[in-house]
Amino acid sequence: MKTFKDLPVFFIVFTILLIEGCIKKPLKKFNLLEYNDFKHYIETFNLNDNELYIQHISNDSVWEFLKANIPLVDLPDKDIEETYYFRWWTFRKHIKNTPDGFIITEFLPDVSWSGKYNAINCPAGHQIYEGRWLHNPVYINDYINFWLSHSEGDIRRYSFWAANSTFEFQKIHPDFEALKEQFPLLIENYNAWKNTHRDNGKTLFWTIDDRDGMEVSVSGRILNNGKYAQAMEGVRPTLNSYMYGDAMALAEIATLLNEDQEATIFANKADKIKVEVQNRLWNSKLNFFSTLPRNYSEETGPVDVREILGYIPWYFNMPDDRPLFSNSWKHVLDTAGFAAPFGLTVCERRHPYFVISYKGHECQWNGPSWPFATTQTLKGFSNLLNNYENKGGLDKSHYYKLLKQYALSHYITNVEGERQNWIDENQNPFTGDWISRTRLKSWENGSWSEEKGGVERGKDYNHSGFCDLVISDLIGIKPRVDNMLEIRPLIPEGWDWFALDKVKYHNRIISVIWDRTGEKYRRGKGFLIFVDGQKKHQSSDIVNVITKL
Numbered sequence: 001m002k003t004f005k006d007l008p009v010f011f012i013v014f015t016i017l018l019i020e021g022c023i024k025k026p027l028k029k030f031n032l033l034e035y036n037d038f039k040h041y042i043e044t045f046n047l048n049d050n051e052l053y054i055q056h057i058s059n060d061s062v063w064e065f066l067k068a069n070i071p072l073v074d075l076p077d078k079d080i081e082e083t084y085y086f087r088w089w090t091f092r093k094h095i096k097n098t099p100d101g102f103i104i105t106e107f108l109p110d111v112s113w114s115g116k117y118n119a120i121n122c123p124a125g126h127q128i129y130e131g132r133w134l135h136n137p138v139y140i141n142d143y144i145n146f147w148l149s150h151s152e153g154d155i156r157r158y159s160f161w162a163a164n165s166t167f168e169f170q171k172i173h174p175d176f177e178a179l180k181e182q183f184p185l186l187i188e189n190y191n192a193w194k195n196t197h198r199d200n201g202k203t204l205f206w207t208i209d210d211r212d213g214m215e216v217s218v219s220g221r222i223l224n225n226g227k228y229a230q231a232m233e234g235v236r237p238t239l240n241s242y243m244y245g246d247a248m249a250l251a252e253i254a255t256l257l258n259e260d261q262e263a264t265i266f267a268n269k270a271d272k273i274k275v276e277v278q279n280r281l282w283n284s285k286l287n288f289f290s291t292l293p294r295n296y297s298e299e300t301g302p303v304d305v306r307e308i309l310g311y312i313p314w315y316f317n318m319p320d321d322r323p324l325f326s327n328s329w330k331h332v333l334d335t336a337g338f339a340a341p342f343g344l345t346v347c348e349r350r351h352p353y354f355v356i357s358y359k360g361h362e363c364q365w366n367g368p369s370w371p372f373a374t375t376q377t378l379k380g381f382s383n384l385l386n387n388y389e390n391k392g393g394l395d396k397s398h399y400y401k402l403l404k405q406y407a408l409s410h411y412i413t414n415v416e417g418e419r420q421n422w423i424d425e426n427q428n429p430f431t432g433d434w435i436s437r438t439r440l441k442s443w444e445n446g447s448w449s450e451e452k453g454g455v456e457r458g459k460d461y462n463h464s465g466f467c468d469l470v471i472s473d474l475i476g477i478k479p480r481v482d483n484m485l486e487i488r489p490l491i492p493e494g495w496d497w498f499a500l501d502k503v504k505y506h507n508r509i510i511s512v513i514w515d516r517t518g519e520k521y522r523r524g525k526g527f528l529i530f531v532d533g534q535k536k537h538q539s540s541d542i543v544n545v546i547t548k549l
Contacts, residue, residue, distance in 0.1 A: 030533030032511050032521060033072040033501040039063060041085040048420050052456055053108035055096045065092055069134045071503040073470060076495050080470065083407040086421045087466040091130060094462040100150040101142030104131060106462050111453040115154035121147060122158035122213040123463040125242075126375055128165035129472075130465040132479075135504040137173035144169065148185040155189055156196075159212050159239045162189055163246035164316065167253055171479035172505055183253055187262070190246055199235050199294065203276045206294040207239045208232060209365070213372065213463075214309065214346075216364040218353045219291040222303045226353075230361060235292040237281055237309050244273040245316035256481060274318050278325075288328045289313055306331060306348040307365075308338055308373045314380030321388045329384060329392035332377065332402065340429035343369030343409045344377060344402070356428055362436045362443075362452070368426040371464035374406050379465075382473035386488045396490040403474060406466070424458040434458065475500045475512055476544075485536070487512060487529065488544045497521070508532050508549055514542055 046059045057065050070088045075081040094105040098117045104127040106120040114120045124147060131140040144166050147155045155162060163186040170179050197205045209217040210231035220232035247270035254263035283290045283302045289310035290302040310328065319325040331337030336350040346365045347354045356367045365373075381399055384391055412422035412434060424434035436458050443449040448457070471477055475498070476489040485505070491498065497520040503510040511530040518525030529537040529545060536547045 030509075030511065030530060032513065032523065032530075033074055033499055035067045035072065037074075038072060038085060041082060042066065042089055045086060045089045045421060048414070050456075052459070053093075055093060055105070055108070056102070057092045057095055062089060062092055069136055070467075071133055071471060072499075072501045073475070074497075074499040074501075076497060077404065077407075080404060080407045080474070082421070083410045084467055084470050086410060087130075087423070090423055090460040091462065091467070093460050094127075095139055098146075100146050102139045103146050104139070104143050104462065107453060107457060108460060109454045109457055111457065112451065115157060116150070116152055119146070119151065119154065120158065121151070121155055121160045123372060125161040125165040126372065126465040127462060128169050129379075129468045132169040132172045133467060133471055133503070135502075137169075137175070140169050141173070141175070141178060144182065148182055148189070156192060157211075159207055159242055161242040161245045161316075162186060163249040163253070164242070167249040168479060171481055174481070174506060179253060180257060183250075183257060183259075186246070186250060186253070190243070190250060190266075193239075193243060197239065200296065201276065201280075203272050204235050204280065204292075205239045205243050206233055206235045209234065209236070212236060212238045212309075214238070214365040216361050216366055217307065218305045218347045218351060218366045219303050219307055221353055221366070222305060223291070223293055228360065233294040234303075235281065235294060235296065237277070237289045237291065237312050240273060240277050240281065241312040241316055241318060244270050244277070244313075244318050247273065248316065252481075277313060277318065278320065282325075287324065288331075289319075305351050305353070306337065308344060308346045308377055311377045311380045314383050315376050317383050317387050321390055323390045323392075326384060326388060326390040326392040329381070329394055332381070333394075333398060340369065342432040343405060343427055343429045344374050345429050346370050346373050356430065356435075358435065358439060362439045363426055367429070368435055369409065369429040370426050371406070371409075371423065371461075371466075374402075375464040375466070375469065378402060378406065378469050379473065382469075382490060385490060386476075386478075397492060399490050400474070400492045403469060406469075410466075422459075423464075424461050425463070471500065471503065477503065477505070477510065477512070479505070483549050484546055485510065485529070485531065485549050486544075486546045489514075489542050491542050506549055 042063050049059060051059050066088055073081060073084055096103050096105050103117055103119050105118055106123050110118045128140055166182060197207060199206050208231045209215060209220045215230045219234060220229045223232045223234055247266045251263045251266035280292055281289050281302055286306055288306045290305060292302045293300055313319050333339050337348045338344045345367055347367055354367045357364055385396060385399060409427060410421055410423055411419050414420045425436040428435055440452055440457060441448060443452055448455045474490055476487045478486040478488055480486055496516040498514050499521060500512040508531050513521055513523055513528040515521050524538055526538055526540045527542045531549055537545050
């Protein structure tokens with residue numbers, strides 16, 4: 001018979017430590033939502049798909065990719081839930097493996113106006129915000145490095161909030177060494193914009209509406225004496241908001257890297273942009289941010305039209321917290337403003353130049369609903385509700401209404417007369433028709449034009465975001481650089497339950513539950529937050545929460 005002294009030393013030590021409680025038992029695996037419960041969405045998307053263009057991840061392998069990478073949501077609103085999974089299903093189509101690493105495309109077929117590898121930087125900010133929630137950070141990290149180091153100058157082909165989106169990605173997947181390498185390249189990009197696009201006063205920035213991806217704009221037409229124009233120069237709320245957002249991000253990154261001098265420099269740059277935007281781009285006649293002519297004088301005012309780009313300053317929390325500014329948000333609910341049955345219009349409907357046209361250029365920013373602009377507006381709206389005392393009389397019910405409308409716009413009626421999930425370019429806000437597609441499918445001799453991008457150019461168009469709006473705004477995970485988890489939900493009052501699960505954040509797994517009765521998920525009653533399966537918060541109501549990871 002063996003005695004205690006005959007046992008291996010490591011076994012004796014382990015037993016003693018276990019008895020004394022010094023070694024924790026492994027946590028029981030926390031399974032809240034199961035991937036297979038949502039597989040039916042992906043199967044339906046695949047079944048209805050005409051897979052014309054295949055890049056890194058085909059329909060045959062999409063399920064394995066999504067299981068390994070995306071957070072899960074379970075929502076009582078199945079329209080938003082279905083669109084959430086649809087947008088992840090389309091997003092992975094745009095992941096492209098290149099000699100310079102992974103990139104994210106805008107169009108699936110090659111288009112003549114793209115750059116290297118068919119990349120276009122115009123929607124890159126949206127793509128980085130969306131893709132930052134993928135579990136594997138390699139796709140977006142490679143993509144950021146592509147623009148900074150391998151794009152051959154195309155990082156400034158269109159306007160793009162590069163530093164801001166890079167930093168927002170880093171807040172979810174912190175990588176100090178990568179950020180340290182990217183920092184001087186982000187400064188270089190900022191300075192290049194400064195050297196080529198500063199206005200007369202040397203503070204604000206000018207660009208062309210086309211280079212914002214907003215060609216044939218109403219502000220451009222006004223600047224062109226009432227004539228249609230594809231590209232007109234102006235000091236626009238777009239690029240100036242992006243440069244403010246980038247300056248703020250560079251100041252924060254510099255602080256993180258202990259570059260105190262750079263932090264001060266960029267914080268000062270941001271402050272100057274903010275002052276000038278509020279002084280020069282605020283149209284006191286319309287009480288709205290609008291475009292200023294490039295060659296302006298002290299007496300020149302911004303053009304007299306409200307375009308939805310006037311909400312972009314809130315995307316970066318730029319405007320002061322004053323009723324004067326926040327009251328401009330009332331126009332998102334006004335049918336004489338931007339409200340329409342199928343989506344927000346890009347120009348106020350009351351303006352005489354507002355038009356829904358099926359003639360001329362296929363992409364017009366003078367009336368249609370554009371998912372690109374809707375994404376920016378909803379992010380700005382979320383910031384207004386979360387970060388401002390003055391909310392313009394709006395609340396989370398209005399946010400939910402607009403997000404729901406956006407979700408319901410993701411459809412088309414196919415040739416069999418059936419409703420099918422769809423995302424394309426510009427949409428008729430009164431009928432839901434995808435305007436570019438309707439026009440392009442008979443553009444040349446009754447068919448698709450190769451010059452315009454070929455068959456189904458806009459199918460699965462990756463020029464906007466949606467999943468990020470669900471995770472970061474509706475449910476409200478607000479990424480931070482410190483070791484804290486912040487959640488500020490905009491959940492409608494009437495919901496009795498919802499769940500967000502398998503969110504990879506700071507290399508931890510986050511789960512958020514609202515279960516009014518405790519019977520839906522059987523993890524407890526009320527609002528609960530778990531980190532790696534450990535409960536960090538529980539309350540009887542949905543509240544804003546900041547807790548340690």
